[in-house]
Amino acid sequence: RKGDTRQEEAVKRRQTASPPTTLQVQENLYDAAFPFYKQPLEMGRFSLDATRSFFNDSRQLRYYSPPPPGDSPQFDLRDGYRDRYVKRDESIKERLDHLLQWILLNQGLLKAGAASSETTSSWLNKDFVTWRGHLTKVLTTPYEKQEGWLLAVTLFQGTYYISEVETEAARRQREERTAAQEELMYMGYKFEQYLCAATSEGIPDTGGVVNTNEAFCTVVQTKLNGHSLLFAGEVDCADSKHRSQKAPDCYVELKTSKEIYSANQQRSFNRYKLIKWWAQSFLPGVPRIVAGFRDEEGTVASLKTFETMKISHMIRGDWNSWKPAVCMNFCNAFLSFVKKVATQDDPRLVYLFSWEPGSDVSYSKHKDPTLAFLPAWYVSSITE
Numbered sequence: 001r002k003g004d005t006r007q008e009e010a011v012k013r014r015q016t017a018s019p020p021t022t023l024q025v026q027e028n029l030y031d032a033a034f035p036f037y038k039q040p041l042e043m044g045r046f047s048l049d050a051t052r053s054f055f056n057d058s059r060q061l062r063y064y065s066p067p068p069p070g071d072s073p074q075f076d077l078r079d080g081y082r083d084r085y086v087k088r089d090e091s092i093k094e095r096l097d098h099l100l101q102w103i104l105l106n107q108g109l110l111k112a113g114a115a116s117s118e119t120t121s122s123w124l125n126k127d128f129v130t131w132r133g134h135l136t137k138v139l140t141t142p143y144e145k146q147e148g149w150l151l152a153v154t155l156f157q158g159t160y161y162i163s164e165v166e167t168e169a170a171r172r173q174r175e176e177r178t179a180a181q182e183e184l185m186y187m188g189y190k191f192e193q194y195l196c197a198a199t200s201e202g203i204p205d206t207g208g209v210v211n212t213n214e215a216f217c218t219v220v221q222t223k224l225n226g227h228s229l230l231f232a233g234e235v236d237c238a239d240s241k242h243r244s245q246k247a248p249d250c251y252v253e254l255k256t257s258k259e260i261y262s263a264n265q266q267r268s269f270n271r272y273k274l275i276k277w278w279a280q281s282f283l284p285g286v287p288r289i290v291a292g293f294r295d296e297e298g299t300v301a302s303l304k305t306f307e308t309m310k311i312s313h314m315i316r317g318d319w320n321s322w323k324p325a326v327c328m329n330f331c332n333a334f335l336s337f338v339k340k341v342a343t344q345d346d347p348r349l350v351y352l353f354s355w356e357p358g359s360d361v362s363y364s365k366h367k368d369p370t371l372a373f374l375p376a377w378y379v380s381s382i383t384e
């Protein structure tokens with residue numbers, strides 16, 4: 001009898017237990033075996049054109065076109081900054097809109113597996129919908145020392161939608177970017193132009209305009225432990241000469257970085273840059289990263305290919321290194337935390353998760369139309 005009461009009390013406690021208020025981020029808490037991460041599967045693709053219009057196709061996919069073997073590159077990344085640059089308006093917040101548009105146009109595809117699926121009772125048959133870039137930030141959180149984040153979460157018809165909110169600090173930095181910083185940003189895109197062609201047999205048009213409105217995105221489905229995920233991520237190009245023409249095997253991520261001259265610079269590159277490169281490409285299963293190292297003048301004279309799956313081996317011996325397992329275990333814990341906290345299914349309700357370096361993740365609940373991010377056209381199309 002006594003045992004019974006104790007059991008009943010435990011059940012009662014569990015039923016009335018309030019959700020945890022914070023999530024700890026210390027790296028040592030997540031230093032365990034690598035969690036289950038299902039091989040990412042491409043569910044579809046979409047494109048954004050030069051005017052940022054959405055297309056439910058691959059029209060913006062570009063093809064990897066490196067200089068012929070033996071030719072060392074001489075890419076002037078500053079070329080065209082003044083006169084051949086059309087920059088996307090970063091003050092316009094698109095939130096999840098393009099991905100939601102893709103979802104509405106591809107509902108059949110997504111719900112096809114619903115009947116046979118285990119326990120998901122959501123409309124979409126997915127636990128989480130978000131951008132790859134948001135997940136990259138979650139993955140690198142245990143090691144991030146500078147930039148905090150704000151992630152808005154809405155539970156709607158059984159699916160948790162995660163959309164980033166720009167922090168005050170990020171907004172200030174964006175608005176106060178120096179000319180040199182603006183040019184550096186341009187250079188990352190200019191590098192892409194030197195290595196990408198519009199067709200699989202084509203060659204790069206380096207005299208053209210760099211327009212950062214243009215994007216090609218892959219929509220990927222995967223699973224992290226018990227969490228099913230659907231996310232979109234921008235892909236720089238596909239290699240039509242790669243042995244596997246399946247996506248994401250044929251995708252290539254392009255990156256630029258400062259030329260490395262000293263052991264110190266190498267350490268800092270391994271510690272702060274490679275983690276971001278790895279997280280970004282690992283999530284959607286992009287196997288190769290082609291990096292261009294630029295000198296002080298902004299010229300790339302050498303390319304280096306990194307295999308995403310080998311990056312963790314490269315840094316293993318480093319002092320004060322980072323571990324992929326910590327990143328993934330933390331992400332798993334964060335998604336579990338979101339599920340515990342966001343319990344009310346309501347498209348107008350936002351749970352705002354916030355994190356600053358050195359602190360725990362905390363959250364607040366908002367019924368604020370300026371924070372709500374699921375568009376009326378999306379909500380009504382699903383509810384009706």
Ligand code: A3P
Nearest residue numbers: 184185186187188189191234236254255256257
């Ligand atoms: P680099 O990656 O060579 O720095 P991505 O690499 O993700 O395809 O992004 C292409 C380019 O966009 C980047 O090139 C960089 O120039 C710019 N960019 C991307 N994210 C950025 C950020 N958070 N801040 C500033 N620039 C960014």
Ligand code: MG
Nearest residue numbers: 234235236254
């Ligand atoms: Mg890109």
Ligand code: MG
Nearest residue numbers: 236253254255
């Ligand atoms: Mg890139």
